Amino acid sequence: MKGKLEPLERQKLVKEGKNLKDGLITLEEDLLKLSDELQQEAQCIPNMTHPDVPIGEEDCSTMRKMVGSPHEFSFPVKDHLQLGKELDLFEFDAAAEVSGSKFYYLKNEAVMLEMALVNWTLSEVMKRGFTPLTTPELVRSSVVEKCGFQPRGENTQVYTVEGSDQCLIGTAEIPVGGIHMDSILAESMLPLKYVAFSHCFRTEAGAAGTATRGLYRVHQFSKVEMFILCQPEESESYHEELIKIEEDLFSSLGLHYKTIDMASGDLGAPAYRKFDVEAWMPGLGRYGEISSASNCTDYQSRRLGIRYRPSESSTNPKKGKGKLAPTKFVHTLNATACAIPRMIICLLENYQQKDGSVVIPVPLRPFIGGLERIAPKFPQDE
Amino acid sequence: MGLQCFFGGTTIQTLRMAVIPASSSSRFIFGKPLSKTLTLNSLSRRCSSINYLKKPPFTLLIKAFSSTAEQTAPSTESVENRSVVKPQWKAAIDFKWIRDNKDAVALNIKNRNSNANLELVLELYEKMLAVQKEVERLRGERNVVANKMKGKLEPLERQKLVKEGKNLKDGLITLEEDLLKLSDELQQEAQCIPNMTHPDVPIGEEDCSTMRKMVGSPHEFSFPVKDHLQLGKELDLFEFDAAAEVSGSKFYYLKNEAVMLEMALVNWTLSEVMKRGFTPLTTPELVRSSVVEKCGFQPRGENTQVYTVEGSDQCLIGTAEIPVGGIHMDSILAESMLPLKYVAFSHCFRTEAGAAGTATRGLYRVHQFSKVEMFILCQPEESESYHEELIKIEEDLFSSLGLHYKTIDMASGDLGAPAYRKFDVEAWMPGLGRYGEISSASNCTDYQSRRLGIRYRPSESSTNPKKGKGKLAPTKFVHTLNATACAIPRMIICLLENYQQKDGSVVIPVPLRPFIGGLERIAPKFPQDE
Numbered sequence: 001m002k003g004k005l006e007p008l009e010r011q012k013l014v015k016e017g018k019n020l021k022d023g024l025i026t027l028e029e030d031l032l033k034l035s036d037e038l039q040q041e042a043q044c045i046p047n048m049t050h051p052d053v054p055i056g057e058e059d060c061s062t063m064r065k066m067v068g069s070p071h072e073f074s075f076p077v078k079d080h081l082q083l084g085k086e087l088d089l090f091e092f093d094a095a096a097e098v099s100g101s102k103f104y105y106l107k108n109e110a111v112m113l114e115m116a117l118v119n120w121t122l123s124e125v126m127k128r129g130f131t132p133l134t135t136p137e138l139v140r141s142s143v144v145e146k147c148g149f150q151p152r153g154e155n156t157q158v159y160t161v162e163g164s165d166q167c168l169i170g171t172a173e174i175p176v177g178g179i180h181m182d183s184i185l186a187e188s189m190l191p192l193k194y195v196a197f198s199h200c201f202r203t204e205a206g207a208a209g210t211a212t213r214g215l216y217r218v219h220q221f222s223k224v225e226m227f228i229l230c231q232p233e234e235s236e237s238y239h240e241e242l243i244k245i246e247e248d249l250f251s252s253l254g255l256h257y258k259t260i261d262m263a264s265g266d267l268g269a270p271a272y273r274k275f276d277v278e279a280w281m282p283g284l285g286r287y288g289e290i291s292s293a294s295n296c297t298d299y300q301s302r303r304l305g306i307r308y309r310p311s312e313s314s315t316n317p318k319k320g321k322g323k324l325a326p327t328k329f330v331h332t333l334n335a336t337a338c339a340i341p342r343m344i345i346c347l348l349e350n351y352q353q354k355d356g357s358v359v360i361p362v363p364l365r366p367f368i369g370g371l372e373r374i375a376p377k378f379p380q381d382e
Numbered sequence: 383m384g385l386q387c388f389f390g391g392t393t394i395q396t397l398r399m400a401v402i403p404a405s406s407s408s409r410f411i412f413g414k415p416l417s418k419t420l421t422l423n424s425l426s427r428r429c430s431s432i433n434y435l436k437k438p439p440f441t442l443l444i445k446a447f448s449s450t451a452e453q454t455a456p457s458t459e460s461v462e463n464r465s466v467v468k469p470q471w472k473a474a475i476d477f478k479w480i481r482d483n484k485d486a487v488a489l490n491i492k493n494r495n496s497n498a499n500l501e502l503v504l505e506l507y508e509k510m511l512a513v514q515k516e517v518e519r520l521r522g523e524r525n526v527v528a529n530k531m532k533g534k535l536e537p538l539e540r541q542k543l544v545k546e547g548k549n550l551k552d553g554l555i556t557l558e559e560d561l562l563k564l565s566d567e568l569q570q571e572a573q574c575i576p577n578m579t580h581p582d583v584p585i586g587e588e589d590c591s592t593m594r595k596m597v598g599s600p601h602e603f604s605f606p607v608k609d610h611l612q613l614g615k616e617l618d619l620f621e622f623d624a625a626a627e628v629s630g631s632k633f634y635y636l637k638n639e640a641v642m643l644e645m646a647l648v649n650w651t652l653s654e655v656m657k658r659g660f661t662p663l664t665t666p667e668l669v670r671s672s673v674v675e676k677c678g679f680q681p682r683g684e685n686t687q688v689y690t691v692e693g694s695d696q697c698l699i700g701t702a703e704i705p706v707g708g709i710h711m712d713s714i715l716a717e718s719m720l721p722l723k724y725v726a727f728s729h730c731f732r733t734e735a736g737a738a739g740t741a742t743r744g745l746y747r748v749h750q751f752s753k754v755e756m757f758i759l760c761q762p763e764e765s766e767s768y769h770e771e772l773i774k775i776e777e778d779l780f781s782s783l784g785l786h787y788k789t790i791d792m793a794s795g796d797l798g799a800p801a802y803r804k805f806d807v808e809a810w811m812p813g814l815g816r817y818g819e820i821s822s823a824s825n826c827t828d829y830q831s832r833r834l835g836i837r838y839r840p841s842e843s844s845t846n847p848k849k850g851k852g853k854l855a856p857t858k859f860v861h862t863l864n865a866t867a868c869a870i871p872r873m874i875i876c877l878l879e880n881y882q883q884k885d886g887s888v889v890i891p892v893p894l895r896p897f898i899g900g901l902e903r904i905a906p907k908f909p910q911d912e
Contacts (some may be wrong), residue, residue, distance in 0.1 A: 091709065098673050098708035099666040099696065105709065111662040111727070115649055122645070123899065132641040136629040137729065137750055138689075143628050159668075162692040166629065178628035179621065179635065197641070199667065199729050220667055369653070 047299040049264050050236075050273035060263035061276075067247065068256035070280050075354045079283025080345045081214040084110070086356055088377045089348075092214070102204060102219045106344075109374040113347065113360070114222060114340050116367035118197055121224040121249065121338040123367075128245060130195035130226060135175035137199055138166045143178040146303035148270035148296070155205045168201035172225040173334040180229065182305040184327050190308055191230035191238065195337060198223060215341035216288065222340040228333040229306065232298065235272075235331035239295040242335035243275045246291050249337060253361045255346055256280040258287065270296040279342075283349035290342045293335035301329040470672050473833040474859070475572045477507045490578055493585050493794040498574040506568040513561045517554065524550045577829040579794050580766075580803035590793035591806075597777065598786035600810050605884045609813025610875045611744040614640070616886055618907045619878075622744070632734060632742070632749045636874075639904040643877065643890070644752060644870050646897035648727055651754045651779065651868040653897075658775060660725035660756060665705035667729055668696045673708040676833035678800035678826070685735040698731035702755040703864040710759065712835040714857055720838055721760035721768065725867060728753060745871035746818065754867040759836065762828065765802075765861035769825040772865035773805045776821050779867060783891045785876055786810040788817065800826040809872075813879035820872045823865035831859040 001013050054060045084090040089110035095103040106114055122132055141151045144158060144167050151158040151167050159168040169175055176196050185192070200223050226245065228238050243259060250257050257279040267274050271294040278287035301307070307327035351359040356376040360368060480487050481504055491498050527547045531540065584590045614620040619640035625633040636644055656662055671681045674688060674697050681688040681697045689698040699705055706726050715722070730753050734742070756775065758768050773789060780787050787809040797804050801824040808817035831837070837857035881889040886906040890898060 094709045094711075095666055095705075097711060098705055099669045103666040103668070105666070105705070106664040108662060111652070111664055114664060115645075115652070119645055119649070122641070132638060134636040134641055134644060134752075136625055136633040136635070138633070138731070139629045160692040161698075162690040168691075168698075175625075175628055175635070179624045181624075181627060201668070222664075 043303075044269075046267070046269040047272050047297060049267065050295070052261070053267070053273055054261060054263045056263045057265040058263060061260045061266060062263075063258050064261050064275065065247070065259040067251055067258075068254075068280075070256055071282065071350060073282065073352075077282045077349070078352060079214070080281075080348045081283075083283070083348045083352055083356075083358065084214070086376055087358065087374050089374070090215070100219075102217065104215065104218060109371070110344065112368050112371065113344060113364070113374075116360075116364045117338055117340055117343055118222060118224060119367045120364055122195060122197060124249060124252075125195040125224070125226060125245065125337050128193075130193040133172075133176065133194050133196040135169070135172050135196050135198045137169050137175075137201070139169055139175050139178060141165045141167050143181070143304075144169075144174055146181070147174045147177045147300050148268060148303070149174070157202045157205065159201050159203055169198065170202045171200050171334075172196035172198040172223065173227060176225070176227040176334075177300055177304055177332060180304070180306045183307070185229070185306070185308040185330065187231070187308050187311040190330065191228055191234065194227045196225050196227065198225070215345050216284070218341055224337040226335045226337050229301075229330045230333070231308070232328065232331050235295050235297055235333060238333055239273060239275070239293065242293045242333060243277075246277055246293060246335060246337065250277060250279065250290070252363050253343075253347070255290075255350065257290070268294070270294065270299040272297040272299070279346050281345055281349050283345070288342060288345065290339060290346065291336035294333065296332045296334070298329040298331055300332045304332075306330050306332070469566060469569045469573070471676065471833070472569055473573050473676075474835065475569075475575075475832060477503075477568070477572065480504070480572070480575065481507060486578070487575065490794075491576065493579065494576045494797060494799075495587075495795050496574065496576045496799070498576065499571055500575065503568065503571045503575065506564055506571060510561065510564040510568055513557055513564060517557050517561060520550055520554050520557065524554065573833075574799075576797070576799040577802050577827060579797065580825070582791070583797070583803055584791060584793045585795075586793045587795040588793060591790045591796060592793075593788050594773075594791050594805065595777070595789040596787070597781055598784075598810075600786055601812065601880060603812065603882075607812045607879070608882060609744070610811075610878045611813075613813070613878045613882055613886075613888065614744070616906055617888065617904050619904070620745070630749075632747060634745065634748060639901070640874065642898050642901065643874060643894070643904075646890075646894045647868055647870055647873055648752060648754060649897045650894055652725060652727060654779060654782075655725040655754070655756060655775065655867050658723075660723040663702075663706065663724050663726040665699070665702050665726050665728045667699050667705075667731070669699055669705050669708065671695045671697050673711070673834075674699075674704055676711070677704045677707045677830050678798060678833070679704070687732045687735065689731050689733055699728065700732045701730050701864075702726035702728040702753065703757060706755070706757040706864075707830055707834055707862060710834070710836045713837070715759070715836070715838040715860065717761070717838050717841040720860065721758055721764065724757045726755050726757065728755070745875050746814070748871055752870040756865045756867050758863045759831075759860045760863070761838070762858065762861050765825050765827055765863060768861075768863055769803060769805070769823065772823045772863060773807075776807055776823060776865060776867065780807060780809065780820070782893050783873075783877070785820075785880065787820070798824070800824065800829040802827040802829070809876050811875055811879050813875070818872060818875065820869060820876065821866035824863065826862045826864070828859040828861055830862045834862075836860050836862070 001010065001017070005013070054062050078086075081090075081092075088108055089106065091105040091107060092103075095105055126132055138161065141158075141160065142165070144151045149158060149170065150156055151160060157170050161167065175198070176194050179194075180192070199220060201220050204217055204219060226242055228235075228242065230238050247257075247259065257277050260276045260278060262271075262274040262276055274292060274294045276289050276293075277291045279290045280286075281288045306329065308330050309327050310325045347361065348358050351361065353359060353373070358374045360371055360373060365372060480500075484500065484504060488500050491500055524547060527543055527550065531543050531547070535543070584592050608616075611620075618638055619636065621635040621637060622633075625635055652662055668691065671688075671690065672695070674681045679688060679700065680686055681690055687700050691697065705728070706724050709724075710722070729750060731750050734747055734749060756772055758765075758772065760768050777787075777789065787807050790806045790808060792801075792804040792806055804822060804824045806819055806823075807821045809820045810816075811818045836859065838860050839857050840855045877891065878888050881891065883889060883903070888904045890901055890903060895902060
């Protein structure tokens with residue numbers, strides 16, 4: 001239509017152009033709808049699975065390692081709730097009034113123990129080259145989703161703030177995953193290793209029963225979390241590094257535990273492979289999960305938009321787009337270094353003494369002012 | 383009370399509510415009248431008693447909840463054309479004392495710039511007394527009728543008495559309803575009345591506050607002083623930009639030595655305050671909104687500082703004062719238990735609605751921070767001396783850290799509703815070029831305890847607990863006090879800005895070094911341009 005045309009011919013072309021334009025608008029709307037629907041459905045597809053992961057339900061999980069054995073007690077074993085009551089360490093009833101069930105106050109030596117655990121854990125993990133962080137505990141719900149959680153699903157674990165798109169984090173994995181969102185990192189920056197301390201909030205929707213007594217399942221707790229961003233070919237070895245760090249920490253504290261390779265039916269959607277550690281809790285009379293280490297490969301990074309540029313071209317940044325190597329998605333991993341309430345259960349129940357006191361494991365003592373034991377406050381009935 | 387019970391705090395309820403999109407319409411679905419919000423908004427005329435909020439704020443978008451609610455027509459019951467909503471809890475307010483001291487109360491309300499309506503309170507109280515008297519009279523008459531009907535009667539006489547009894551009963555029902563409405567409205571109005579004021583408190587606005595003490599003087603620097611943001615950038619201590627993406631403005635990550643500094647400050651502060659006989663605590667950071675209100679804050683006021691959880695009656699705490707105040711709610715303590723002294727570590731969350739400007743750059747005004755808080759419950763005659771004890775502890779802590787600061791006796795117009803007297807400490811922040819508030823110590827006398835229901839039984843009778851009710855001394859309300867031992871972000875600002883060195887490093891104050899692995903200074907990570 002740019003050239004010279006007879007009026008009739010022009011008119012014909014204008015009409016043809018309009019038809020095409022209308023057709024395009026409709027198609028582009030369709031494309032948008034399809035694209036949105038495709039996203040919605042495809043986001044449900046879980047990560048692929050490591051070939052060595054046992055296939056099946058929770059009972060198919062296999063044990064990778066066991067350290068130690070259940071301590072034999074020469075006296076009746078108390079659970080952490082009873083120990084807490086006798087040693088004046090917790091307050092659950094007042095918390096139920098003030099906040100609701102599954103909330104608690106820590107008191108006296110329990111506060112010192114939490115501080116010691118956090119400080120010792122941060123210190124140990126920092127020694128291994130991790131950068132310490134504290135994080136926001138309110139994050140945009142989109143970030144929660146990009147990490148593979150569902151703030152608005154039924155039975156959601158996530159608390160949402162009224163009148164905003166913000167949620168409370170259930171784990172520092174979320175705000176740490178978000179640090180580098182929508183970024184392109186230089187290959188030389190990888191691996192990035194963070195150790196983050198935060199409070200965590202979980203609705204624990206639907207959880208009920210004896211396994212949720214006391215500190216075992218609570219709405220709010222402190223946690224030290226490890227997070228790694230790395231090149232794809234290195235994620236498996238960093239997964240091994242993370243589980244090794246966890247095992248070293250738990251062995252240092254003298255815990256008896258087993259490391260489990262979680263079965264395919266028990267992985268979260270983001271995890272390519274997941275190792276859980278379950279520690280022996282004599283008061284409960286069974287093993288209880290104290291940590292989880294996941295290799296999420298590129299599941300989170302594809303959602304968070306975290307890429308890196310391989311180094312062939314990083315020496316020639318100004319040579320134009322054509323010369324740069326295409327970016328790739330990083331792999332992300334996360335692992336619990338210390339979940340305070342479950343650790344407190346382990347320490348109280350395993351280190352209880354006949355006289356009702358609890359011994360503090362040696363590595364923690366420099367972080368708790370040298371305290372060697374938590375002594376009973378009230379006279380014991382023998 | 384029925385509404386309160388609805389949100390029994392079970393997680394199943396919460397999970398269903400989570401499915402509903404975040405909007406005020408969720409309030410409809412669970413039967414909470416929006417009018418409740420409307421009426422409570424009108425109560426926002428109470429002074430906000432949160433430490434850091436000083437200027438009259440404008441509404442933040444997050445509080446869309448409040449503004450959306452205003453657009454919908456309320457369905458309230460009204461008493462004489464006023465909107466009344468049934469309060470979820472009752473404060474044990476001493477109406478008789480207010481009436482007997484109304485001039486002092488009126489003057490106090492004026493001095494505090496409170497919008498409490500004392501005339502209305504007194505009017506409602508008199509009305510309520512009158513209705514109560516009438517109710518009692520009618521009950522008396524009804525008893526007389528009932529007694530008459532026990533004997534032998536002619537059928538006609540009996541019929542007459544039955545009719546009279548019924549009239550009395552109907553009259554009583556109406557009066558009792560009126561009594562309830564009056565009582566609710568009286569509560570609503572009376573809860574707005576701020577605490578009385580210590581006679582030594584300067585009367586007037588913020589500029590009338592007086593300085594009690596000054597320690598040290600501004601350090602003279604031999605080089606250009608940097609603010610904490612610049613120091614943080616050069617020393618790789620903070621991350622604000624990523625936090626703005628992940629969470630929003632006024633959020634941050636601490637990194638590297640800043641994390642260690644936070645841990646050291648918390649541990650050192652807890653340790654120092656424990657030495658002075660305080661029991662250490664960590665607390666829930668989600669609490670029922672009624673507890674927030676009982677402490678004197680307003681979760682649902684306009685410009686509220688309080689984050690609320692969607693689909694529940696829970697709020698995030700802005701200070702550990704709230705969950706600690708709640709520990710002994712609705713209790714009677716033995717006198718021998720007092721004083722109870724707690725030092726609590728928690729994270730705190732504040733909307734900072736309306737706060738804007740340079741005074742909010744960096745760490746100065748943030749939505750989330752760590753804080754170590756002191757809280758005391760004591761006998762009334764001892765609260766003034768404990769107030770002095772608390773400010774002394776704060777001053778000792780800040781002096782130990784080598785800070786230059788001044789302690790201010792806050793003027794009547796700048797006290798929060800709960801505070802009888804309030805001392806703020808402002809420390810010199812060379813990077814900001816001015817003093818910034820780092821702590822606040824309030825004596826709330828019985829304001830909070832009357833709302834939280836915290837009483838104690840004086841000891842004359844505690845040796846005779848089983849001699850029957852008549853022998854027990856009547857309970858009294860405790861006095862409560864709270865004071866900031868350490869607010870981490872402002873402390874970090876102080877330490878970075880005051881201890882910066884010419885080479886760009888920051889020296890760690892000696893008392894903190896044992897709590898930070900012996901580290902003596904935070905050194906620059908990147909080469910400095912001279």
